Amino acid sequence: MSTGDTPLGRELKDLIAAEGPIPVSRYMALCLGHPRHGYYRAREPFGAAGDFVTAPEISQVFGELIGAFAAATWQAMGQPSPLRLVELGPGRGTLMADLLRAARSMPDFAGALDIHLVETSPRLREHQREALHATGASASWHDDLETVPAGATILVANEFLDALPVRQLVMTERGWRERVVGLDAGGAFAFGLAPDPLPPALVPEPLRQAPAGSVFELCPAFSAIADALAARAAAGPLAALFIDYGHLASAHGETLQAVKAHAFADPLAEPGHADLTAHVDFAAFARTMTTAGLDVAPPLTQRDLLFRLGLAARAEALARANPAAFETIRSGVERLVDPAPAGMGALFKAVLVHSPGLRPVW
Numbered sequence: 001m002s003t004g005d006t007p008l009g010r011e012l013k014d015l016i017a018a019e020g021p022i023p024v025s026r027y028m029a030l031c032l033g034h035p036r037h038g039y040y041r042a043r044e045p046f047g048a049a050g051d052f053v054t055a056p057e058i059s060q061v062f063g064e065l066i067g068a069f070a071a072a073t074w075q076a077m078g079q080p081s082p083l084r085l086v087e088l089g090p091g092r093g094t095l096m097a098d099l100l101r102a103a104r105s106m107p108d109f110a111g112a113l114d115i116h117l118v119e120t121s122p123r124l125r126e127h128q129r130e131a132l133h134a135t136g137a138s139a140s141w142h143d144d145l146e147t148v149p150a151g152a153t154i155l156v157a158n159e160f161l162d163a164l165p166v167r168q169l170v171m172t173e174r175g176w177r178e179r180v181v182g183l184d185a186g187g188a189f190a191f192g193l194a195p196d197p198l199p200p201a202l203v204p205e206p207l208r209q210a211p212a213g214s215v216f217e218l219c220p221a222f223s224a225i226a227d228a229l230a231a232r233a234a235a236g237p238l239a240a241l242f243i244d245y246g247h248l249a250s251a252h253g254e255t256l257q258a259v260k261a262h263a264f265a266d267p268l269a270e271p272g273h274a275d276l277t278a279h280v281d282f283a284a285f286a287r288t289m290t291t292a293g294l295d296v297a298p299p300l301t302q303r304d305l306l307f308r309l310g311l312a313a314r315a316e317a318l319a320r321a322n323p324a325a326f327e328t329i330r331s332g333v334e335r336l337v338d339p340a341p342a343g344m345g346a347l348f349k350a351v352l353v354h355s356p357g358l359r360p361v362w
């Protein structure tokens with residue numbers, strides 16, 4: 001059973017006792033983003049001593065290849081200057097630092113860059129400042145994309161979409177209803193269902209009829225991202241690369257998961273102390289983007305993306321320059337492109353959202 005006995009857990013119990021059960025999406029938003037106790041505000045999630053490891057933290061090759069992608073895309077755009085280089089949710093700033101190091105060999109590209117980081121956690125902003133300081137580059141920070149100045153834009157976001165809160169809709173004998181987090185008779189957190197039925201149109205047409213108990217996850221933040229990207233695309237060329245774990249077709253199923261110390265955990269057990277994520281529904285993401293007037297390139301697996309961007313040559317050059325680190329480099333790179341179903345090369349997908357007229361460079 002879940003105790004939920006953390007500082008945030010106690011606050012959420014008071015909130016639920018006063019206002020009633022809250023939707024899963026609000027629970028997730030508070031667990032991750034609560035101003036004092038939210039996971040990204042207060043914890044150190046990354047690395048061996050943290051809760052999970054992301055691709056840029058596994059190998060510098062990842063950020064360097066995204067750098068090569070950005071430089072080639074900038075050329076395809078006609079070399080605009082300034083170029084707004086934007087990252088959503090930069091974590092420790094490792095991807096951007098590796099990208100900028102790769103960009104040094106292309107002085108015209110490096111000279112055009114105007115760097116903007118969208119990050120809500122003040123603590124992670126400090127990490128990012130330090131990582132960028134080491135490269136000599138300067139950047140501006142934003143709470144959201146809307147305040148990044150208009151102009152030609154290349155955006156990257158690795159493991160950002162999975163941190164956006166999802167609603168969970170559950171099919172019952174009387175239609176779709178919202179899954180909520182409430183309290184059981186013993187005062188512990190428990191999942192439940194809101195009493196009112198939801199409009200069936202919230203669920204994509206082919207999935208609307210479903211056996212009782214089916215779950216459909218919906219990420220409301222996709223629309224705001226689509227609107228912000230469409231507004232940017234109206235004012236200049238745009239290429240936005242999203243890399244994340246998830247599925248290519250919308251489907252029933254629940255993927256909300258908690259991770260702590262590299263193991264799965266009960267999402268209700270330690271609010272604010274465990275990471276909460278959901279798999280990305282890339283089909284829903286793409287539909288939202290095309291509805292906003294943007295183009296979406298056919299998704300690639302992370303494995304295909306990295307090979308197309310020149311992984312083999314880059315890894316070989318790196319290993320040649322650091323013979324003592326050969327084993328570390330090899331195992332890191334293999335992990336990034338691991339083709340097993342749950343391996344990073346297959347589970348992670350790359351989706352490029354772009355302004356009409358621009359073509360992906362891979």
Ligand code: SAH
Nearest residue numbers: 040054089090091118119120121158159163
């Ligand atoms: N891209 C990094 C970190 C991924 S973790 C990497 O690959 O290592 C998710 C990141 O998104 C964290 O930096 C977190 O603070 C940030 N984040 C989560 N929700 C956010 C939001 N709504 N707006 C801006 N940043 C957010």
